[in-house]
Amino acid sequence: MSAIKSLQTWAKESFPLDLDVLKEMSSEPIPYHLKRWWFAVGGTPLYLFVIQAVTGIMLTFYYVPEPAEAYNSVARITNEVPFGWYLRSIHKWSANLMVAAVILHMLRVFFTSAYRKPREFNWMIGAGLLLTSCVFGFTGYSLIYEQISYWAAVVGTNIAEATPLIGGWLANFARGGPEVGANTLTRFFVFHIGVLPTVMVILLVLHVVQIRLHGVTRLRFDERGEPGVGLSISVSAPVTPMEFREGSAGAATKEEKSPTFPFYPDHFYTELIIGLVLTFLLTILTLVAPAHLGEPANPLVTPEHIKPEWYFYATFRWLKLTSFAIGVIGTMIFVLVFIFWPFIDRWLVRRYPAKEISFWVGVAGFAIYMIFTLWEAFV
Amino acid sequence: MLSLETKRLIIAIMSFFFLAALLIVGYVEAKRSIPGQKPKIVISDDNRKCIECHSQPGNATTLVEQWKDSYHARLGVGCLECHAAEKDDIDAFDHYTYTIATIVSPKDCSRCHKKQFEEFQRSHHAQGGKILGSLDNVLAEVVAGSVHMGNPVAVSGCKQCHGSVVNFLRNEDCTVKKDRNGIAMIDPETWPNTGIGRVNPDGSLGSCAACHNRHYFSVAQAREPDDCGKCHLGPDHPQYEIYRESKHGINFIAHKDKMNLDKRPWIVGKDYVAAPTCATCHMGATPNQESTHDVGMRISWTLRPAVSEKVDAKDLKEGKQTVPWEKRRENMQDVCYQCHSKQYVQSFYKQYDDVVILYNEKFGKPATAIMSKIKAGGLITTDVEFDEKIEWTYYYLWHHEGRRARMGASMMGPDYTQWHGMFEAGDRFYTEFVPEVREVIAEGRKHGQAAAASEVEKLLNEVLNSELHQWYAGKMSPEEKAARKKAQEEFKKRYVGN
Numbered sequence: 001m002s003a004i005k006s007l008q009t010w011a012k013e014s015f016p017l018d019l020d021v022l023k024e025m026s027s028e029p030i031p032y033h034l035k036r037w038w039f040a041v042g043g044t045p046l047y048l049f050v051i052q053a054v055t056g057i058m059l060t061f062y063y064v065p066e067p068a069e070a071y072n073s074v075a076r077i078t079n080e081v082p083f084g085w086y087l088r089s090i091h092k093w094s095a096n097l098m099v100a101a102v103i104l105h106m107l108r109v110f111f112t113s114a115y116r117k118p119r120e121f122n123w124m125i126g127a128g129l130l131l132t133s134c135v136f137g138f139t140g141y142s143l144i145y146e147q148i149s150y151w152a153a154v155v156g157t158n159i160a161e162a163t164p165l166i167g168g169w170l171a172n173f174a175r176g177g178p179e180v181g182a183n184t185l186t187r188f189f190v191f192h193i194g195v196l197p198t199v200m201v202i203l204l205v206l207h208v209v210q211i212r213l214h215g216v217t218r219l220r221f222d223e224r225g226e227p228g229v230g231l232s233i234s235v236s237a238p239v240t241p242m243e244f245r246e247g248s249a250g251a252a253t254k255e256e257k258s259p260t261f262p263f264y265p266d267h268f269y270t271e272l273i274i275g276l277v278l279t280f281l282l283t284i285l286t287l288v289a290p291a292h293l294g295e296p297a298n299p300l301v302t303p304e305h306i307k308p309e310w311y312f313y314a315t316f317r318w319l320k321l322t323s324f325a326i327g328v329i330g331t332m333i334f335v336l337v338f339i340f341w342p343f344i345d346r347w348l349v350r351r352y353p354a355k356e357i358s359f360w361v362g363v364a365g366f367a368i369y370m371i372f373t374l375w376e377a378f379v
Numbered sequence: 380m381l382s383l384e385t386k387r388l389i390i391a392i393m394s395f396f397f398l399a400a401l402l403i404v405g406y407v408e409a410k411r412s413i414p415g416q417k418p419k420i421v422i423s424d425d426n427r428k429c430i431e432c433h434s435q436p437g438n439a440t441t442l443v444e445q446w447k448d449s450y451h452a453r454l455g456v457g458c459l460e461c462h463a464a465e466k467d468d469i470d471a472f473d474h475y476t477y478t479i480a481t482i483v484s485p486k487d488c489s490r491c492h493k494k495q496f497e498e499f500q501r502s503h504h505a506q507g508g509k510i511l512g513s514l515d516n517v518l519a520e521v522v523a524g525s526v527h528m529g530n531p532v533a534v535s536g537c538k539q540c541h542g543s544v545v546n547f548l549r550n551e552d553c554t555v556k557k558d559r560n561g562i563a564m565i566d567p568e569t570w571p572n573t574g575i576g577r578v579n580p581d582g583s584l585g586s587c588a589a590c591h592n593r594h595y596f597s598v599a600q601a602r603e604p605d606d607c608g609k610c611h612l613g614p615d616h617p618q619y620e621i622y623r624e625s626k627h628g629i630n631f632i633a634h635k636d637k638m639n640l641d642k643r644p645w646i647v648g649k650d651y652v653a654a655p656t657c658a659t660c661h662m663g664a665t666p667n668q669e670s671t672h673d674v675g676m677r678i679s680w681t682l683r684p685a686v687s688e689k690v691d692a693k694d695l696k697e698g699k700q701t702v703p704w705e706k707r708r709e710n711m712q713d714v715c716y717q718c719h720s721k722q723y724v725q726s727f728y729k730q731y732d733d734v735v736i737l738y739n740e741k742f743g744k745p746a747t748a749i750m751s752k753i754k755a756g757g758l759i760t761t762d763v764e765f766d767e768k769i770e771w772t773y774y775y776l777w778h779h780e781g782r783r784a785r786m787g788a789s790m791m792g793p794d795y796t797q798w799h800g801m802f803e804a805g806d807r808f809y810t811e812f813v814p815e816v817r818e819v820i821a822e823g824r825k826h827g828q829a830a831a832a833s834e835v836e837k838l839l840n841e842v843l844n845s846e847l848h849q850w851y852a853g854k855m856s857p858e859e860k861a862a863r864k865k866a867q868e869e870f871k872k873r874y875v876g877n
Binding site: 279 | 404
């Protein structure tokens with residue numbers, strides 16, 4: 001007993017943590033609407049990022065970032081390293097799911113107007129996380145150094161070259177020279193395993209800190225009694241978090257009477273279920289469609305069809321439809337509008353208070369993205 | 380919205396599913412073959428005893444090592460699964476507490492490979508051992524060899540491909556002789572033998588090891604053209620050489636690494652596209668038909684006899700039910716269509732049919748009819764084969780040159796169709812067979828067989844005056860002569876005149 005006591009004393013001295021503070025931290029009040037699981041998927045990208053970090057570190061044990069060996073090392077990982085095929089497939093699928101999850105999360109935030117004051121900055125951090133995820137995907141895809149991924153890197157850096165003013169510098173910086181080669185691979189590798197994870201972690205911390213500072217956005221729902229209609233989110237007049245924090249007098253439903261619940265255990269369980277579903281889904285995906293390996297890169301032979309990863313399909317289709325310069329400028333404008341949307345939205349609401357312009361801009365933007373993506377996928 | 384209890388239940392269920400999925404991952408990893416690393420094999424306790432002894436130097440260790448590399452070993456199909464025998468099997472013997480037999484017959488293999496066994500048993504391959512009455516056998520056992528010296532030509536030659544009738548050495552009381560270890564003594568004139576039509580002690584026909592060599596039993600090896608080339612080669616049936624000359628063979632050699640030869644199943648157009656092997660066309664799976672071990676199911680002509688017939692003709696003459704040649708050709712064309720257009724395939728078959736029909740009409744049928752008349756008239760001995768020059772000449776004409784021409788056309792080997800085939804058949808017919816027939820006629824007249832000789836002469840004249848041979852008697856039609864002359868002049872202008 002005395003040994004245990006002295007161990008406890010040592011632990012308290014070594015880690016002077018206030019358990020009450022920890023308890024309070026883990027009891028962050030969560031808005032009632034998060035009891036609906038589909039509002040709880042904001043943590044999904046974080047899960048997937050952690051999975052990618054773990055599998056990525058393991059893959060780095062075997063990956064060789066030089067043109068002569070890159071493809072062979074990926075082949076060794078796929079064919080020879082114990083469970084290498086599984087780790088590589090998990091890494092690939094979690095990357096794809098992460099981009100999809102971020103897009104879905106941003107759609108939810110957009111259509112519930114959760115980016116509005118005071119959360120404009122957090123939307124911008126979120127946009128940064130999506131862009132970082134895309135660059136992650138682009139650099140990771142290129143590291144495989146198979147024919148199709150090599151040429152995707154060539155096309156990608158050529159597109160970067162068309163950026164006004166800084167294009168030449170940007171492309172040269174990314175490639176480490178005028179062509180995709182050994183320097184490019186080294187730079188992409190450094191970005192993929194060093195720079196981007198650091199940026200991602202910083203943005204994630206900022207994102208979560210912002211969520212903790214502002215609290216999770218509370219949403220108001222219209223409870224309609226008609227069968228089959230169910231619950232619908234009030235989009236036209238979203239409640240700002242500040243308003244919500246004050247509570248709603250005269251509320252009739254349980255939800256409105258008790259607008260929050262503690263993070264642990266209820267929400268923790270929800271997140272655990274989502275995590276388990278994700279890991280199960282990832283494992284099934286790796287079994288049904290493991291990451292395959294195409295022909296090795298051949299810089300002398302341009303393949304008939306060059307395809308980037310699916311999340312660049314819409315951009316790729318857009319670039320095919322326009323001239324190169326207009327395509328790149330258009331993409332840049334889209335990205336800037338996307339990042340600064342909360343401020344544009346505020347201006348639109350002030351200018352046209354009675355109209356739901358932001359909602360329809362979102363619908364149109366997403367519809368165009370989907371149409372372009374599917375168009376590119378099936379051509 | 381779910382209660383905490385429900386959530387806990389879902390967590391438990393999902394954890395179970397996730398663990399199950401991880402178990403599948405572990406299974407896939409365990410079953411995965413890693414290049415350069417030997418796959419995991421399964422050795423039962425019983426088989427371990429066999430392996431321990433047979434891993435001692437000088438005790439047939441290589442067969443154990445080969446087996447360890449086999450697909451059988453990965454599935455745990457070991458020594459006893461194939462060699463175990465019943466006490467009353469004629470070749471059974473006790474071997475360290477186990478009853479086993481040396482010979483593993485197709486019937487033994489059928490314990491697991493039932494479909495392949497049944498297909499093989501009804502195939503032409505399975506009938507390969509029944510050649511005792513053939514002319515080829517006379518050559519091996521009488522002309523080239525001798526039954527007085529143990530029949531070595533047939534034993535080490537013919538029967539190693541065709542298969543022997545496996546017999547046992549017998550005591551005076553007809554019981555099977557056993558050696559001092561109690562092992563049944565197989566007649567060394569009939570075994571070792573892995574001929575395709577071996578007649579086994581259990582009554583089954585053939586030997587799976589004819590194609591799937593012991594003890595790898597490799598499906599990939601059996602799909603290699605070299606495997607068929609053990610028997611299908613040489614002057615009388617050079618299918619292997621013809622294949623090597625054909626575009627199919629050239630592609631195979633050039634792209635062998637893309638053939639996925641060990642794939643199960645092995646579907647042309649899906650698992651490989653580089654080239655067909657013998658197994659592809661005669662046995663292989665396509666998206667529309669399963670693989671088969673009945674190798675006659677895609678063949679439409681018999682190219683073996685002196686005069687070719689459609690492959691179902693013999694059965695129909697005997698009133699037997701059989702698969703019509705049209706259906707068999709359809710089966711083969713289904714394989715062709717995986718790589719070629721319909722017009723291409725149909726046109727190829729026209730070219731092939733034309734060669735077979737030409738050979739039949741020009742050399743096969745006339746020479747056979749003349750030989751029959753010579754024998755019927757008693758102009759040569761009928762009770763002794765190959766004692767006269769003309770018998771050898773006729774034999775070469777259909778058995779060697781005639782087959783080469785037909786087989787060359789069947790498998791896209793142009794040199795075998797013409798120079799090793801029809802050209803040599805023509806040479807044999809005009810410069811040897813016809814003069815020898817005339818000699819037989821003259822000899823017949825000299826020896827009082829004028830009527831028979833005249834009958835043969837009449838037939839010979841009919842043949843030589845027919846459209847196909849009239850050039851030989853200088854009776855080519857003026858139109859044909861003019862066309863030939865014109866072609867010759869053009870050729871000379873191009874290559875000789877300038």
